[in-house]
Amino acid sequence: MTAVVTMLPLGEPARFNPGQLEKLCEKLGDLRAETEVAHALDRLSVLLDDLARCRRSGDHADMGALLAALVHDAQLIGMATLARVGQDVHDCLHSGDPTALAATLARLLRVGDRSIHAIWDLEDVSG
Incomplete structure (x- = not known):
């Protein structure tokens, strides 16, 4: 039997669904949507830190709930890649x-960091 090895890209770009952000703006208004995006980014940062802590400790008991929250918040603000990878980790769990x-999980932490920085950079450019 031959082993199959899949190479995971380390330089994967963050992908956004701008339509999701537009829906959020239409639903909440621009100011409230901006506030919700900022809160979601804060929650995502905490969730990623908690997942990294689970990885280091080897305690996977809380990972399912953490991953569900991460996927929800990522989808809410249009972070398509982060949501997809979060679901992949959930499936692997x-x-x-x-x-x-x-x-x-290592991929999720890389993508999460990259995605959060990309959306903050986008916010800096747009104003």
Whole structure:
């Protein structure tokens, strides 16, 4: 039997769904939407820190709830890649494959950091 090794890209770009941000602005108004995006980014930062702590400690008991919250907030503000990778980690958590979990969790932490910085940079450019 031959082992299959999948190479995961380390330089993956953050992808956004601008339509989701537009929907949020239409629903809440520009000012409230901007506030909600800022709060979601703060929550995402905390969730990513909590997930990193779970990774270091090896305690996966709370990871399901953390991942569900992360996917929800990422979808809310249009962070498509972060939401997708968060769902991938959730799937790996329940697959019982510790190697896949470790790899996808590491990817989530990279993508999360990159995504948060990209949206803050976008905010700095737009004003």
